Amino acid sequence: MDRELIHAELRQASHTFHQLLESATAEDLRRQSEGTRWTNEQLLYHMVFGYMVVRALLPMVRLFGRLPPGASRAWARVLNAATRPFNVINYLGAVGGARVYGHRRMGAKLDRTLAALHRHLDAEPDERLARTMGFPTRWDPFFKDVMTLEEVYRYPTQHFDFHRAQLTVGAQG
DSSP: OOHHHHHHHHHHHHHHHHHHHHHOOHHHHHSBOSSSSSBHHHHHHHHHHHHHHHHHHHHHHHHHTTSOHHHHHHHHHHHHHTHHHHHHHHHHHHHHHHHHHHHHHHHHHHHHHHHHHHHHHHHOOHHHHTOEEEOOTTTOTTOOSEEEHHHHHHHHHHHHHHHHTTOOTTOOO
């Protein structure tokens, strides 16, 4: 377990995100992203939201990590069965989130969220980072059937990097 590696990944994502926000023009933000139904601004919010989701997942992994493995596998099966409504909510959440936060407030929201993740990571005992939980693999390509708490801390940056490649900020319209 290398906590500093996770901290470094979070810091790099913050740096990249702020660079993207600073360089994006109004036209860039309105432009369609590549391979999604979102505009760049909506996709940027979705990228921030990935980190917000992890804050909500941490207590769940801590709880399910204490229960028999079948409990979280059953929960993951229920969530996988609800993939269709999840996809609609996921899409609309980014549309609404971009309206609520806008590009001007997204950076601050990311900063607050990452600061909380840094604090939580520093406070996690090593044995807790090894706890596992079943995940709905149909919800995200970076979810595995079973993930450790450590992997959950690393997940949002994988999600961020994937979506970063879909942004068309700075592209010729």
